[in-house]
Amino acid sequence: MTVDLDWENLGFNYRKLPFRYISYYKDGKWDEGQLTEDATLHISESSPALHYGQEAFEGLKAYRTKDGSIQLFRPDENAKRLQRTADRLLMPQVPVEKFVDACKKVVRANEEYVPPYGTGATLYLRPLLIGVGDIIGVHPADEYIFTIFAMPVGNYFKGGLAPTNFLIQDEYDRAAPHGTGAAKVGGNYAASMLPGKIAHDSNFSDVIYLDPATHTKIEEVGSANFFGITADNEFITPLSPSILPSITKFSLLYLAENRFGMKAIQGDVKIAELDKFVEAGACGTAAVITPIGGVQHGDDFHVFYSETEVGPVTRKLYDELTGIQFGDVEAPEGWIVKVD
Ligand code: PLP
Ligand code: COI
Numbered sequence: 001m002t003v004d005l006d007w008e009n010l011g012f013n014y015r016k017l018p019f020r021y022i023s024y025y026k027d028g029k030w031d032e033g034q035l036t037e038d039a040t041l042h043i044s045e046s047s048p049a050l051h052y053g054q055e056a057f058e059g060l061k062a063y064r065t066k067d068g069s070i071q072l073f074r075p076d077e078n079a080k081r082l083q084r085t086a087d088r089l090l091m092p093q094v095p096v097e098k099f100v101d102a103c104k105k106v107v108r109a110n111e112e113y114v115p116p117y118g119t120g121a122t123l124y125l126r127p128l129l130i131g132v133g134d135i136i137g138v139h140p141a142d143e144y145i146f147t148i149f150a151m152p153v154g155n156y157f158k159g160g161l162a163p164t165n166f167l168i169q170d171e172y173d174r175a176a177p178h179g180t181g182a183a184k185v186g187g188n189y190a191a192s193m194l195p196g197k198i199a200h201d202s203n204f205s206d207v208i209y210l211d212p213a214t215h216t217k218i219e220e221v222g223s224a225n226f227f228g229i230t231a232d233n234e235f236i237t238p239l240s241p242s243i244l245p246s247i248t249k250f251s252l253l254y255l256a257e258n259r260f261g262m263k264a265i266q267g268d269v270k271i272a273e274l275d276k277f278v279e280a281g282a283c284g285t286a287a288v289i290t291p292i293g294g295v296q297h298g299d300d301f302h303v304f305y306s307e308t309e310v311g312p313v314t315r316k317l318y319d320e321l322t323g324i325q326f327g328d329v330e331a332p333e334g335w336i337v338k339v340d
């Protein structure tokens with residue numbers, strides 16, 4: 001049973017659902033964790049998460065399949081990435097099993113908000129790990145909260161599989177060469193808000209950031225990774241220590257190579273060589289696969305495939321990925337976790 005919502009037009013918006021999961025870390029260990037109806041966090045005004053950004057988050061989705069069951073896509077990979085982010089910010093790791101179990105609990109408790117199959121909508125899960133407590137020096141916290149809330153979502157970028165334009169940003173970076181770009185920390189997103197506003201104000205969907213050291217190579221979109229397709233059937237995506245290691249991107253690298261016989265490459269994507277791409281896209285949990293119509297860089301506007309039509313390879317990858325996520329296409333081993 002589902003509640004009655006306008007599933008086709010959800011967008012990507014917060015909605016307060018009945019239940020969320022919360023667990024506390026004190027005296028060097030995690031408690032059992034539990035579901036709660038309280039959507040407000042009660043934390044010390046001096047919490048390091050608030051002052052110094054000692055916080056990490058994740059994003060993953062639950063999918064309703066044709067037979068009405070519900071499944072998660074590679075949640076263990078999100079758990080492992082959260083552990084790597086926690087290591088970077090000196091926060092305690094959340095065990096993979098605890099993470100995946102908590103995801104299942106939140107989905108089950110809010111089951112009627114998992115969108116019906118066929119609407120394209122999903123239940124987005126937002127795990128959050130924050131340093132809390134009475135500490136004001138620039139030190140890691142002694143106490144932590146791990147919480148997961150959920151909301152039904154549709155498209156992150158307007159139009160879903162419709163191509164959209166992006167602004168290549170020369171003036172601002174989202175991350176430093178040896179900073180926290182590869183970690184999913186709030187600070188990266190705070191840094192992206194001003195360049196994001198500049199892009200939105202000029203009708204671009206988001207920013208494409210360049211490598212912070214030389215500004216000659218594409219790094220990623222503010223909320224997704226970048227990929228390009230060449231006429232030689234190559235799937236190319238940037239390799240850099242300062243981009244977020246996207247689980248969607250790694251999944252597409254695998255599918256391009258193993259299901260479509262493409263050459264899957266992680267390497268440099270030089271802005272001087274964009275002509276070699278016949279298609280390009282942004283990929284991520286929220287973005288899914290969003291075709292990139294054109295990119296503005298200074299006075300130059302470069303169109304990859306078309307500003308209005310999705311390219312054939314992008315569509316093929318989209319159908320395979322979403323087919324797996326919604327249970328219509330056989331998944332590589334271990335990619336799907338059923339919520340029973
Ligand atoms: N890059 C950034 C900056 C992101 O915020 C996200 C979203 O999580 C991604 C890439 C895509 O990562 P994933 O495919 O794991 O969702
Ligand atoms: C996600 O795709 O899950 C993200 O975290 C992107 C976010 C900035 C909306």
